Amino acid sequence: MTNATEERTALYGTHVRLGAKMSPFGGFLMPIQYSGIIDEHRAVRTAVGMFDLSHMGQFVLTGEGVPEWLDTLTVNEVATMRPGQARYNVFTNDSGGALDDTIIYRLPSHWLVVVNASNSAKMWAWLNGGAGKPNGISIDDRTARSALIALQGPRSIELLQPLTSVDLKSIKYYHAVDGVVDGVKAEIARTGYTGEDGFELFIAASDAERLWDKLTAEGPRVGLRPAGLGARDVLRLEAGMPLYGHELDETITPLQAGLDWAVKLDKPGFVGKQALVDQRSRGGYDRIAGLIMDGRAPARAGYQVFVGDIAAGEIRSGSPAPALGGKNIATALVSSDAAAPGTEIEVEIRGQRHPAHVVTLPFYKRSR
Amino acid sequence: MAQPTDRFYTKEHEWVKIDGARALIGITEHAQNALGDIVYVELPKIGASLEQGKPIGVVESVKAVSDIFAPISGTVTEVNSSVVDDPAKVNGDPFGDGWLVKIDVADAGQSKQLLDAAAYDVVVQAESH
Numbered sequence: 001m002t003n004a005t006e007e008r009t010a011l012y013g014t015h016v017r018l019g020a021k022m023s024p025f026g027g028f029l030m031p032i033q034y035s036g037i038i039d040e041h042r043a044v045r046t047a048v049g050m051f052d053l054s055h056m057g058q059f060v061l062t063g064e065g066v067p068e069w070l071d072t073l074t075v076n077e078v079a080t081m082r083p084g085q086a087r088y089n090v091f092t093n094d095s096g097g098a099l100d101d102t103i104i105y106r107l108p109s110h111w112l113v114v115v116n117a118s119n120s121a122k123m124w125a126w127l128n129g130g131a132g133k134p135n136g137i138s139i140d141d142r143t144a145r146s147a148l149i150a151l152q153g154p155r156s157i158e159l160l161q162p163l164t165s166v167d168l169k170s171i172k173y174y175h176a177v178d179g180v181v182d183g184v185k186a187e188i189a190r191t192g193y194t195g196e197d198g199f200e201l202f203i204a205a206s207d208a209e210r211l212w213d214k215l216t217a218e219g220p221r222v223g224l225r226p227a228g229l230g231a232r233d234v235l236r237l238e239a240g241m242p243l244y245g246h247e248l249d250e251t252i253t254p255l256q257a258g259l260d261w262a263v264k265l266d267k268p269g270f271v272g273k274q275a276l277v278d279q280r281s282r283g284g285y286d287r288i289a290g291l292i293m294d295g296r297a298p299a300r301a302g303y304q305v306f307v308g309d310i311a312a313g314e315i316r317s318g319s320p321a322p323a324l325g326g327k328n329i330a331t332a333l334v335s336s337d338a339a340a341p342g343t344e345i346e347v348e349i350r351g352q353r354h355p356a357h358v359v360t361l362p363f364y365k366r367s368r
Numbered sequence: 369m370a371q372p373t374d375r376f377y378t379k380e381h382e383w384v385k386i387d388g389a390r391a392l393i394g395i396t397e398h399a400q401n402a403l404g405d406i407v408y409v410e411l412p413k414i415g416a417s418l419e420q421g422k423p424i425g426v427v428e429s430v431k432a433v434s435d436i437f438a439p440i441s442g443t444v445t446e447v448n449s450s451v452v453d454d455p456a457k458v459n460g461d462p463f464g465d466g467w468l469v470k471i472d473v474a475d476a477g478q479s480k481q482l483l484d485a486a487a488y489d490v491v492v493q494a495e496s497h
Contacts, residue, residue, distance in 0.1 A: 032431075038405045230430065296408060297408060297410065298428055320407045320408075
């Protein structure tokens, strides 16, 4: 299973020491689970889960005109971002398909673009080559020098506040500040991808192990658990958040993925804008729908779905949802007429049809 | 860990405990541990004919779907409906209460093609490193 070409994050040794199940993901050998996906999921929904996300690509952009340039490459607004703000966004190709989904941070001294590990090389090449980068802008891939530790869950603030002089309450959701956590210089962002409140700490790779161990030592008072990518996938699916390669890829547009809120078609020209304008005005396109299985068999990516005898599309993600009492949830890319909430749909599992129904996403929303 | 010595094993991590003309089939401790939290079990119907090496059902964890293969041929006489209702039982006691099916054995001689506890332990050790 292990491949010598896979990279290791600064926390690799820590994960192995903790007995995590390691598996290749996005070119890295990453922890999939520690104590168990359901246990880790519960920790994030009720207490705190701690994730190593150092595999994600971290590009630092500096120079005149960064936001205006990023605005020509993405569907959401960049130039309107205020200092300290973070925003979900999607890089698109000429046909409006997603090259990557990303969070862009506007920090005091630079812009930070965080990309999916599996798309890091592609996005590096795109930003430096095909995307018409203005001369005054420089891009630094700091991924190998950096680590990213995410604390996710309602008690994250309780865990982190004693370790920093930054008033964490004053950081609004999807905002970030420069700070120090237990003596470690960090960009502290109130962002995440689990549907819970939480913080993401961008730090130097050389500080990662010490800070992870410190957070672990402080963890018992708030029910902290280390959490792996398995739990993360269930959490983001419950929260209705797309995962690249599943709900989004180069053939699936952000409109098809249900990300209309992030697609600013009144923004001046950007790559893929015309295709998205056309798609929206034509309508009737296949889109991502949320399904709940009526029976007990889980739906999995790749299974075919039907409305009556008509093939309507395929499952893109599927999992039991602990937040929904273990009910099986899924996303499917289906024809527009099959995507309406309430539609009765069938999922073919090992040659047999199993009933399901379409629901409005997200499956889970935290109470604030 | 040492495997129970009163049964035979497959490389695919099933076990079979033969008692005369009857046998009990399940998956191993190593298999349940590798899968993680088991959330769904699909078993054959009573009366189904099982053929050695062919899929007889599935065990699914939160993230993975894993086929179960028949360690030996036979006819299903009983399925463990309690693990269908509570799949976590397979995690909790894979060699005991987490058994999956009982069969009438077609050919006890097929056990010669299976691994004993010591040989299976070597398979597990190899996969764990």
